[in-house]
Amino acid sequence: MSDNAQVRLTDAGLRMLMAADQDPYQRNEVDPEQFDRLVGAGLLDERGRALPKAQPALEAMREPVARLAIEAAVGRTGRRWSAAIGEAQAVVLAPPAVALGPDVSAAEVAAFDEPPPEEFELRIMPPGWAVVDACAWAGIGPRLQRADPFTLPTDVLRCRLEDAGVPVPDGIDPELWAEPMLMWDLTIDPGESTEQPGRHGLLVLDTGATGLWAFTATQPESRLVPLPSYEVWRLILRALRQAPPGGPEESHLRVG
Amino acid sequence: MGAIDVKTVEDWQAASPWQIYHDQETGASLPVPPGWEGLLYPEVRIALRQPGSGPGFRPNVTLTVERPPKELSELPDYSQALLQAMALTLTDLTVISIDQYERWGVEGRRVLSAYRSGIYALALEQYWFLKDDLVTSMSGTCAVEQHDELAETFEYIVAGTGLASRLPDE
Numbered sequence: 025m026s027d028n029a030q031v032r033l034t035d036a037g038l039r040m041l042m043a044a045d046q047d048p049y050q051r052n053e054v055d056p057e058q059f060d061r062l063v064g065a066g067l068l069d070e071r072g073r074a075l076p077k078a079q080p081a082l083e084a085m086r087e088p089v090a091r092l093a094i095e096a097a098v099g100r101t102g103r104r105w106s107a108a109i110g111e112a113q114a115v116v117l118a119p120p121a122v123a124l125g126p127d128v129s130a131a132e133v134a135a136f137d138e139p140p141p142e143e144f145e146l147r148i149m150p151p152g153w154a155v156v157d158a159c160a161w162a163g164i165g166p167r168l169q170r171a172d173p174f175t176l177p178t179d180v181l182r183c184r185l186e187d188a189g190v191p192v193p194d195g196i197d198p199e200l201w202a203e204p205m206l207m208w209d210l211t212i213d214p215g216e217s218t219e220q221p222g223r224h225g226l227l228v229l230d231t232g233a234t235g236l237w238a239f240t241a242t243q244p245e246s247r248l249v250p251l252p253s254y255e256v257w258r259l260i261l262r263a264l265r266q267a268p269p270g271g272p273e274e275s276h277l278r279v280g
Numbered sequence: 281m282g283a284i285d286v287k288t289v290e291d292w293q294a295a296s297p298w299q300i301y302h303d304q305e306t307g308a309s310l311p312v313p314p315g316w317e318g319l320l321y322p323e324v325r326i327a328l329r330q331p332g333s334g335p336g337f338r339p340n341v342t343l344t345v346e347r348p349p350k351e352l353s354e355l356p357d358y359s360q361a362l363l364q365a366m367a368l369t370l371t372d373l374t375v376i377s378i379d380q381y382e383r384w385g386v387e388g389r390r391v392l393s394a395y396r397s398g399i400y401a402l403a404l405e406q407y408w409f410l411k412d413d414l415v416t417s418m419s420g421t422c423a424v425e426q427h428d429e430l431a432e433t434f435e436y437i438v439a440g441t442g443l444a445s446r447l448p449d450e
Contacts, residue, residue: 152401152424
């Protein structure tokens with residue numbers, strides 16, 4: 025990854041960076057390791073002041089054109105990826121990825137219960153690359169995609185996300201049910217300067233080697249519609265284009 | 281850019297309001313988006329670029345023709361080799377999707393990826409088709425932020441792309 029900068033931080037380190045061009049911390053006032061990481065990344069000088077390299081990132085975090093976030097439900101816990109997209113740069117805050125690999129079992133994913141890590145990676149990049157980073161983090165990439173929509177009991181799916189041993193419901197493809205499963209919610213909000221904030225959301229069920237599904241949660245059954253990676257990518261881009269002022273107050277991204 | 285309901289690419293091209301660029305040496309042809317300009321690139325049979333004078337990346341489309349070596353004469357093998365080569369030459373290449381894509385009865389692939397080029401984050405939408413041991417590839421490149429708008433243009437271009445029937449020296 026050839027980001028403009030990347031550094032592992034805690035919330036304290038992020039606060040240090042945010043304050044650096046107004047009320048900089050001295051090294052002896054803060055966690056020295058976090059301070060040294062920001063200096064090492066070329067974002068702060070030795071007196072705790074923001075360097076020019078940090079300015080576009082600070083602007084993006086304070087007055088983003090749009091905010092993009094992914095809340096992933098993995099087993100019994102969650103992970104949150106977010107990006108503040110500015111005019112000149114985007115800033116991504118990313119914990120370790122939740123993407124399902126070929127060696128990860130359904131049982132491992134369902135039983136996953138590690139609390140969110142204290143540290144995350146702050147990455148500064150061109151605005152458009154934040155969309156690519158989001159796809160990489162969420163595992164939106166080449167895969168086989170089952171073609172037919174289906175419905176299943178919402179409560180059963182919720183149980184299955186935390187327990188791979190839940191029996192396959194009638195009418196559901198056993199191969200799909202046996203795949204590692206996780207769910208994520210992608211939201212796109214206009215930036216802080218927007219007077220009429222709009223919000224676009226997309227709830228997705230990832231069923232490993234059987235594809236991605238746009239998920240509409242209703243009771244007692246939920247409907248899942250095939251959502252190929254190519255379409256997810258375009259939906260994100262379309263929502264970002266619609267994020268500027270005047271967009272709808274709240275909507276789900278239209279699938280299909 | 282409405283859909284054109286015809287049975288051959290020749291009929292498609294005849295019905296399209298866009299100009300068609302023909303590469304006489306290979307037999308390949310490509311619809312030209314209104315106002316786009318032609319460019320000369322080495323090893324590229326056709327290159328088109330969206331006009332513009334402001335800052336920012338200008339979208340472009342290229343068409344290439346090659347005869348793959350025997351060990352890559354099947355589409356899956358060719359695709360894998362091409363993606364491996366792209367990963368070596370394009371910075372931070374990230375493949376978003378690989379889909380089967382058939383046009384005019386010829387099997388092909390559509391590959392969407394992204395990479396970094398200097399200050400730009402670029403989307404690369406490629407289509408390649410294998411017919412008579414020749415691969416005809418159409419590649420559309422634009423800034424990531426532009427891709428959703430341009431994807432329909434790229435798809436329209438590939439819908440009207442005539443595949444190559446020979447290499448220039450044949």
